[in-house]
Amino acid sequence: MFRRTKKTLALATVAASAAGLTTACGSSSGSSGGVVDLTYMIWQTSEEAAYQQSIDVFEKANPDIHVTIDLVPWAQYWAKLQTSAAGRDMPDVFWDHLEYLPQLAKEGIITNIASDAKSSGIDLSQYSPKLLAEWENGSTLYGLPKDWDTIETIYNTKDLTTAGITPAQLGSLSWNLSDGGSFVQALQKLTVDDNGKHPNQAGFDAGHVKQYGIALEAPNGQQDWWNFGVQNGCELQNKAYGTWTVNSAACVQAMQFEQDLMYKWHVAAPGTITNTPNAASLPQILAQNTAAITFDGDWDLDTYESSLPTGSWGVTELPTGPKGSGTVYNGLTDAIYAGTKHPTQAWALEQWLGSAASEKIVTDTGTVWAAIPSLDSGFIAAWKAKGIDVSAFYQGSQGSTIGYPLTTSGTAFTNVVLKDMNQVWLNQMTPLQAANDITSVSNAAVASGD
Amino acid sequence: MATKAKATKRIRRRISGTTIYLLLSIGALISIAPYLMTLNAAFKPQSTLLSTQAWSPAIPSTWSNFTQLWQQYDMSGFIVHTTIVAGIITAGQLVFTTLAAYAFARLDFPGREPLFWAFIAMMMVPQIVTLIPLFLIMSHLNLIDTYRALILPYVFGTPYGIFLVRQYFQTIPADLEAAARIDGAGTWGILRRIMLPLSKPILATLATITFVNTWNSLLWPLMATNSQRDEVVTVGVAALQGQFASELHILLPAAAVALLPLIGIFLLFQRHIVRSIALTGLK
Numbered sequence: 001m002f003r004r005t006k007k008t009l010a011l012a013t014v015a016a017s018a019a020g021l022t023t024a025c026g027s028s029s030g031s032s033g034g035v036v037d038l039t040y041m042i043w044q045t046s047e048e049a050a051y052q053q054s055i056d057v058f059e060k061a062n063p064d065i066h067v068t069i070d071l072v073p074w075a076q077y078w079a080k081l082q083t084s085a086a087g088r089d090m091p092d093v094f095w096d097h098l099e100y101l102p103q104l105a106k107e108g109i110i111t112n113i114a115s116d117a118k119s120s121g122i123d124l125s126q127y128s129p130k131l132l133a134e135w136e137n138g139s140t141l142y143g144l145p146k147d148w149d150t151i152e153t154i155y156n157t158k159d160l161t162t163a164g165i166t167p168a169q170l171g172s173l174s175w176n177l178s179d180g181g182s183f184v185q186a187l188q189k190l191t192v193d194d195n196g197k198h199p200n201q202a203g204f205d206a207g208h209v210k211q212y213g214i215a216l217e218a219p220n221g222q223q224d225w226w227n228f229g230v231q232n233g234c235e236l237q238n239k240a241y242g243t244w245t246v247n248s249a250a251c252v253q254a255m256q257f258e259q260d261l262m263y264k265w266h267v268a269a270p271g272t273i274t275n276t277p278n279a280a281s282l283p284q285i286l287a288q289n290t291a292a293i294t295f296d297g298d299w300d301l302d303t304y305e306s307s308l309p310t311g312s313w314g315v316t317e318l319p320t321g322p323k324g325s326g327t328v329y330n331g332l333t334d335a336i337y338a339g340t341k342h343p344t345q346a347w348a349l350e351q352w353l354g355s356a357a358s359e360k361i362v363t364d365t366g367t368v369w370a371a372i373p374s375l376d377s378g379f380i381a382a383w384k385a386k387g388i389d390v391s392a393f394y395q396g397s398q399g400s401t402i403g404y405p406l407t408t409s410g411t412a413f414t415n416v417v418l419k420d421m422n423q424v425w426l427n428q429m430t431p432l433q434a435a436n437d438i439t440s441v442s443n444a445a446v447a448s449g450d
Numbered sequence: 451m452a453t454k455a456k457a458t459k460r461i462r463r464r465i466s467g468t469t470i471y472l473l474l475s476i477g478a479l480i481s482i483a484p485y486l487m488t489l490n491a492a493f494k495p496q497s498t499l500l501s502t503q504a505w506s507p508a509i510p511s512t513w514s515n516f517t518q519l520w521q522q523y524d525m526s527g528f529i530v531h532t533t534i535v536a537g538i539i540t541a542g543q544l545v546f547t548t549l550a551a552y553a554f555a556r557l558d559f560p561g562r563e564p565l566f567w568a569f570i571a572m573m574m575v576p577q578i579v580t581l582i583p584l585f586l587i588m589s590h591l592n593l594i595d596t597y598r599a600l601i602l603p604y605v606f607g608t609p610y611g612i613f614l615v616r617q618y619f620q621t622i623p624a625d626l627e628a629a630a631r632i633d634g635a636g637t638w639g640i641l642r643r644i645m646l647p648l649s650k651p652i653l654a655t656l657a658t659i660t661f662v663n664t665w666n667s668l669l670w671p672l673m674a675t676n677s678q679r680d681e682v683v684t685v686g687v688a689a690l691q692g693q694f695a696s697e698l699h700i701l702l703p704a705a706a707v708a709l710l711p712l713i714g715i716f717l718l719f720q721r722h723i724v725r726s727i728a729l730t731g732l733k
Contacts (some may be wrong), residue, residue: 039676045690045697070676073691076669082672086582087589091676277591306699436628 143333144354145371171316187213231321235361414443542605654722
């Protein structure tokens with residue numbers, strides 16, 4: 001009996017130590033054999049290949065630095081970043097978004113690179129000034145700009161042809177608050193019910209629409225009402241890092257116009273089809289012909305290309321509003337973790353990623369627009385080779401734009417906007433009620449954050 | 451008269467039988483539909499994936515999504531890493547849970563009950579609460595981005611597993627144990643020769659639950675690993691989902707492939723699981 005007991009005990013010990021033994025390989029990031037390991041965290045699968053190309057070149061020029069790309073999906077990206085920040089074990093370099101910049105800067109976990117940029121002689125004027133301004137705050141700069149994006153109109157070619165509208169006409173429409181303007185007229189032509197009737201015809205059945213003129217979808221407004229907002233003179237904040245002014249007349253009118261497209265003119269897909277986060281994606285809505293046109297960002301171009309045959313879709317400019325043209329203009333930077341064990345090497349990587357050489361590699365693949373405007377022709381050329389004219393995004397970036405709001409109350413704003421605007425798009429809340437609620441909740445968060 | 455009543459009864463029974471089976475079939479269809487749609491969509495070419503409805507059949511169908519999954523992404527690596535982690539955690543939990551459950555069920559030592567209930571109370575603490583402390587511990591031990599960070603927190607058993615097995619042990623008559631002791635068996639002998647052979651169903655259940663939970667776990671592996679070296683299948687699949695655009699044509703076959711080992715494990719242990727649920731009333 002004793003011998004058997006011993007055997008059992010030995011078995012248990014073996015099983016237990018298996019955990020320790022078999023896993024004794026693997027090591028945490030650091031330096032080995034004179035080579036420094038850096039982690040570069042990003043969130044977009046479709047951009048990984050282009051950045052790997054760029055990093056391959058960097059590693060060749062810097063044989064003592066090895067860079068691992070850590071691809072973390074957007075849904076978990078910020079949770080992972082916050083957890084690793086709490087653990088003081090963050091990726092050395094990572095993508096940063098304006099929605100999160102103020103909070104990260106306030107917590108002191110990203111590096112102010114203003115003096116490094118100066119001492120390394122980086123020509124900051126090579127970047128789009130508008131983009132740079134969003135990332136600069138007084139004497140601070142929290143990363144070199146890596147790209148930008150705007151919102152433009154994406155259309156289904158066949159639907160336009162059927163309605164007798166040319167892409168050029170679609171790109172030069174205007175809207176107003178009284179009769180909707182030529183934009184609503186065009187959307188009426190593009191909206192068809194089950195009996196083939198349009199919304200401006202007698203007998204149109206709003207309950208059985210076969211194809212909507214437009215589908216608009218965004219969790220926070222970037223791809224929908226912020227654009228109508230900038231075209232109507234709406235400012236989301238009184239100034240960067242200031243108080244929220246979402247309930248100003250210009251902003252409420254922009255929301256009202258979008259709600260009218262759904263429930264007054266019956267030319268836009270209602271919230272039951274487009275409310276996030278459960279709605280079908282915009283490329284899917286266009287591919288399934290639920291709607292003829294949509295507003296979307298250039299980051300989705302890849303998805304349109306893969307799910308719609310070449311020649312069956314295209315890009316054109318947004319309509320103009322009462323205060324002229326305008327689009328949402330946003331961009332990312334690479335941030336450096338303030339507590340990185342390898343600040344010199346991380347700065348070298350940052351410099352490379354923000355350099356014209358690296359941005360050219362990425363832009364010429366048609367992955368993202370470069371933060372350095374002189375390189376943007378490469379993006380247009382890459383898409384021209386695929387048969388798509390994407391220059392509308394560039395035109396948009398050159399015109400009047402609205403940037404991403406800068407605030408430490410970003411989380412409160414994002415949450416309340418999603419909740420209230422979904423109600424507005426379901427016609428269960430008036431734009432004014434929503435705007436008042438959004439403004440008071442977000443401003444309370446600003447006040448309590450200081 | 452009597453035969454007529456009998457016939458009516460038979461018809462009634464047949465109708466109620468049909469109704470039950472109809473309801474069960476509807477339930478089965480609802481549960482299995484998402485998986486069937488995933489599998490169906492995995493065979494659609496990228497050009498028709500978004501333009502057709504999820505339930506429309508994959509015609510024409512293609513293997514290209516699967517070949518792309520293996521060529522562009524390290525699918526075999528994901529599966530190997532996950533199998534290592536899930537295998538070690540399952541083996542560890544079987545050993546340590548048995549020991550702990552036996553101690554809580556049968557050994558007499560001071561403070562046993564308070565210790566047990568304190569341990570069980572840990573079931574009430576959501577995983578998210580312990581996430582940052584756990585990350586801090588692993589970070590201080592310099593274990594972030596290693597297999598050990600994935601294995602250590604779970605290999606020594608969970609309150610749920612220990613509760614499950616302890617309850618089962620308590621249903622085994624104490625007389626059996628007493629008889630074995632009279633025959634000269636020690637604690638180890640009783641555990642090995644009496645308890646374990648009688649507990650196969652519950653241990654099979656524990657193994658299945660542990661393996662499936664580990665296989666499906668996303669949050670901790672996502673936080674604890676940073677490189678392809680130890681990337682598990684959930685993290686690999688989740689990475690295909692972008693901020694706006696997702697690589698659905700790769701994501702869906704990946705999800706379908708990730709599901710296969712779990713279906714295999716379930717089929718293997720299905721008999722034991724059903725038996726253990728029938729015996730203990732636990733699920």
